[in-house]
Amino acid sequence: MGRRYSVSTEAVAVSAAQDLLQIKGATGKILRIRSISVGATDTTEPTAQQLELRCRFLPATVTDGSGGTTPTPRPYDPGDAAASFTAKANNTTPATSSGTVAVLEEWGVHIANGLIWVFPDAETPIVGPSESFTFELLSTVTGTVHLSTKATVEELGG
Numbered sequence: 001m002g003r004r005y006s007v008s009t010e011a012v013a014v015s016a017a018q019d020l021l022q023i024k025g026a027t028g029k030i031l032r033i034r035s036i037s038v039g040a041t042d043t044t045e046p047t048a049q050q051l052e053l054r055c056r057f058l059p060a061t062v063t064d065g066s067g068g069t070t071p072t073p074r075p076y077d078p079g080d081a082a083a084s085f086t087a088k089a090n091n092t093t094p095a096t097s098s099g100t101v102a103v104l105e106e107w108g109v110h111i112a113n114g115l116i117w118v119f120p121d122a123e124t125p126i127v128g129p130s131e132s133f134t135f136e137l138l139s140t141v142t143g144t145v146h147l148s149t150k151a152t153v154e155e156l157g158g
Contacts, residue, residue, distance in 0.1 A: 001154070002032070002154045002155050002156035002157075003075060003077070003080045003081070003083075003154070003155050004034070004075070004076045004077070004152060004153070004154050004155075005073040005074060005075050005076065005080075005083045005085075005152070005153050005154075005155065006073065006074050006076065006150060006151070006152055006153075007021060007023065007071055007073050007074075007087040007089075007150065007151045007153060008071065008074075008148065008149060008150040008151075009021075009069070009071060009089045009090060009147075009148060009149050009150075010041070010148050011041040011146040011147075011148055012089070012090050012146060012147055012148070012149075013144050013145075013146055014090070014137065014141060014144070014145050014146070014147045015140070015141060015143070015144045015145070016092055016140055016141075017092075017136075017137055017138055017139060017140055018065075018067075018068070018090055018091055018092045018094070018136070018137055019065045019068070019088070019089075019090070019091040019094050019095055019134045019135070019136050020038060020053075020089065020090065020135045020136060020137050020147070020149045021036070021087060021088070021089055021134065021135040021149055021151050022064065022065055022087065022088040022089070022091065022095050022132055022133070022134045022135075023085060023087050023127060023132060023133045023134075023151060023153055024062070024064070024085055024086045024087065024088070024127075024131075024132050025085060025127045025128050025129045025130060025131045025132065026083075026084035026085040026086070026129060026155070027084075027129045028084075028129065028157055029084050029085065029129065029155055029156065029157045030126060030127070030128055030155075030156045030157050031085055031126070031127040031128075031133075031153055031154065031155055031156070032124045032125070032126055032127075032153070032154040032156065033055075033119060033124065033125040033127065033133050033151060033152075033153055034118065034119060034124065034151075034152040034153065034154055035116070035117060035118040035119065035150075035151065035152040036055065036115070036116075036117050036135050036149070036150065036151045036152075037114065037115060037116040037117065037149065037150045037151075038051070038053065038114055038115050038135075038137075038147055038148070038149045038150075039114030039115075039147065039148055040111050040112070040114060040145055040146065040147055041146045041147065041148050042145060042146050045112060046111050046112075046141075046142075046143065046145045047111075047142040047143050048110070048111070048112070049110075049111050049141060049142050050108045050109065050110060050111070050139070051108070051109050051110075051111055051114075051115075051137060051139065051141070052106075052107075052108055052137070052138040052139035053106065053107045053108075053109065053115060053135070053136065053137060053138065054103060054105065054106045054107075054135075054136045054138055055103070055104040055105040055106075055125065055133065055134065055135050055136070056101050056102065056103055056104060056133070056134045056136065057101065057102040057104055057125055057127070057131070057132075057133055058095055058096070058097035058099070058101050058131060058132040058133070058134065059097055059099035059100065059101075059102075059131050060097055060098045060099030060130070060131075061097065061098040061099070061130065062095055062096070062097050062098075062130065062131065062132045063095060063096045063097070064088055064091070064095050064132075065088060065091030065092075065093050065094045065095040065134075066091055066092075066093045067090070067091050067092040067093050068088055068089050068090035068091035068092065069088070069089050069090060070086065070087065070088055070089070071087050071088075071089050072087075073085065073086075073087055073153065083153070083155055084155060085127075085153065085155060087151075089149070094134070094136065095132055095134055097132070104123075104125055104133075105117065111141070111145065133151075135149065135151060
């Protein structure tokens with residue numbers, strides 16, 4: 001078993017489609033995306049609507065998305081070293097790849113329910129060096145909604 005890290009955002013104002021999270025592979029490491037989640041954090045219920053969500057694998061030469069932030073991966077075990085991989089969040093310009101992009105999962109969920117998805121072992125996305133995984137909000141939301149997101153990432157190697 002490798003080292004596990006959490007990559008998260010808290011109560012980010014979202015009003016447009018975007019890459020909620022982008023996990024970027026590191027040299028000499030393999031990453032496994034173990035879980036993802038998204039949920040509204042407003043104190044009053046947002047306008048009833050569906051969130052169109054998708055996970056993609058981007059191989060080969062990846063051009064990072066832009067317009068967002070760079071959250072720091074946090075180890076679950078405080079004795080672990082800093083993560084070798086990097087993450088980006090809430091990029092309104094999506095990441096692209098020169099390779100064939102694969103859609104791994106796609107959902108429509110009610111905003112009041114959010115989504116918690118644990119990948120089954122046989123379907124765990126693997127991200128190598130120079131590759132990326134994205135968790136995307138494909139639809140524009142009605143009004144401004146505050147969303148929190150999280151990915152659990154396992155780093156293997158070196």
